[in-house]
Amino acid sequence: MTAVALTTRASAAAPVTELVDAFGRRAEDLRISLTDKCSLRCTYCMPAEGLEWLSKDRVLSDDEIVRLSAIFLRLGVKSIRLTGGEPLVRPGVAGLVSRLAALEPRPELSLTTNALALADKAVDLARSGLDRVNVSLDTLDREKFRTLTRRDRLADVLAGLQAAADAGLAPIKVNAVLMRDQNLSEAGELLGWALRAGYRMRFIEHMPLDAQHAWTRADMVTAEDVLAVLEDEFVLRPVGNRGNAPAEEFEIVDGPGRDTWAVGPWRVGIIASVTRPFCRDCDRLRLTADGQLRTCLFSHDETDLRAALRTGADDDELAQLIATAVAGKAAGHGIALPDFKQPDRPMSAIGG
Numbered sequence: 001m002t003a004v005a006l007t008t009r010a011s012a013a014a015p016v017t018e019l020v021d022a023f024g025r026r027a028e029d030l031r032i033s034l035t036d037k038c039s040l041r042c043t044y045c046m047p048a049e050g051l052e053w054l055s056k057d058r059v060l061s062d063d064e065i066v067r068l069s070a071i072f073l074r075l076g077v078k079s080i081r082l083t084g085g086e087p088l089v090r091p092g093v094a095g096l097v098s099r100l101a102a103l104e105p106r107p108e109l110s111l112t113t114n115a116l117a118l119a120d121k122a123v124d125l126a127r128s129g130l131d132r133v134n135v136s137l138d139t140l141d142r143e144k145f146r147t148l149t150r151r152d153r154l155a156d157v158l159a160g161l162q163a164a165a166d167a168g169l170a171p172i173k174v175n176a177v178l179m180r181d182q183n184l185s186e187a188g189e190l191l192g193w194a195l196r197a198g199y200r201m202r203f204i205e206h207m208p209l210d211a212q213h214a215w216t217r218a219d220m221v222t223a224e225d226v227l228a229v230l231e232d233e234f235v236l237r238p239v240g241n242r243g244n245a246p247a248e249e250f251e252i253v254d255g256p257g258r259d260t261w262a263v264g265p266w267r268v269g270i271i272a273s274v275t276r277p278f279c280r281d282c283d284r285l286r287l288t289a290d291g292q293l294r295t296c297l298f299s300h301d302e303t304d305l306r307a308a309l310r311t312g313a314d315d316d317e318l319a320q321l322i323a324t325a326v327a328g329k330a331a332g333h334g335i336a337l338p339d340f341k342q343p344d345r346p347m348s349a350i351g352g
C-alpha cells in the first residue's frame with residue numbers, strides 16, 4: 001500500500017480522534033528513535049564494526065518529528081520517549097525537547113540513553129523540558145563493562161547518572177540486560193547500588209532483536225532466574241496492578257545495607273517481555289529514525305510516514321495513516337509461537 005493511495009481515500013474518511021486497536025488497546029505512549037547510530041557496541045545488540053547506518057536524507061528532521069508528534073498528541077498520545085540507537089549522538093536534542101515540550105497537550109518527555117553524553121547535556125535537557133531518563137547499564141565492573149560494550153566508558157555512564165540526578169531529572173530508571181555467565185551474578189550488587197543512589201533498578205529479559213540474530217531462548221536469562229538471584233539477598237513483595245507499564249514491580253522489604261538506602265519507595269522492576277509478556281495492555285507505538293511507524297517492537301509491517309510527509313500529505317491524511325496502522329496492530333509479539341520469526345530491523349534501529 002503506497003502513502004499516496006491512502007492519502008486520496010483518507011481525505012474522504014471521518015476525522016480520526018483517537019488510536020484504538022482491534023483489541024481495545026489505546027495508544028498513549030510514543031517512542032521516537034532519533035538515530036540508529038550508537039556510541040557503544042554492546043555484544044548482545046550489534047557487531048563490533050557497527051551496522052550500515054541510515055543515510056542522512058532518510059532520517060526525519062526535527063521539523064518532521066515535531067509535526068508528527070503534534071498529530072500523535074492530537075490523537076491521544078500522552079507520553080513521548082526519545083530513543084535511538086543512542087539519541088544523544090544526534091545533534092541538538094535539547095532544542096528538539098524544548099519544541100516537543102511546547103506542544104499542546106504537553107507530553108510527558110523521557111529519554112532512553114546509555115548516558116555517555118549525559119554529564120555534558122543533562123542540565124540543558126532538563127531546562128528544555130525533559131522530565132526523566134532511563135539509563136542502560138549492565139554492570140558496575142569496569143572490565144566487564146569493557147567486555148560487554150566494547151568501550152571503556154563506565155566512568156562516563158556513572159558521571160552521566162549523577163549529572164541527571166543533579167539536574168533534577170526524576171525518577172532515574174536504570175535498565176540492565178542480564179546475560180548468563182556474564183553479569184547475572186551481579187544482579188544483587190546492581191540493586192544494592194541503585195538503592196543507595198536512589199535510582200530505580202529494572203532488569204530486562206534479552207529480546208530476539210539483536211542485529212546478529214544470535215538470540216536463543218535457552219541462553220536467555222528469565223525473570224525467574226533474576227528473582228532467584230535477588231531473593232538470595234533481598235526480601236521482595238510483588239506490588240501488582242502494573243497497568244500498561246512494561247515493568248512488573250516488586251517492593252524491597254529488606255536486604256543488605258538497608259540503612260544506607262536512599263529515600264524510597266524501594267522498588268525493583270522486571271521487564272519480562274519473553275516469559276511474562278504484557279502485550280494485552282500494550283499502549284506503545286514506535287516511530288523509527290527513518291519515519292516508519294511500528295505498532296509493535298516485533299512488527300514485520302511498517303507504515304511509511306516519511307514518504308507521506310514528503311509527498312504532501314496533510315495532517316488529517318497522516319492521522320488516517322496512523323489510525324489505520326494501529327487498527328491492524330497484532331495481539332502480541334508471538335515469540336512463544338512455533339512460527340515466530342525475528343523482525344529484520346534490529347533493536348538498535350527501533351529504539352527501546
Ligand code: SF4
Binds near residue numbers: 277278283284
Ligand atoms: S511486544 Fe509488541 S505488543 Fe507486546 S508489549 Fe511490546 S510492543 Fe506491545
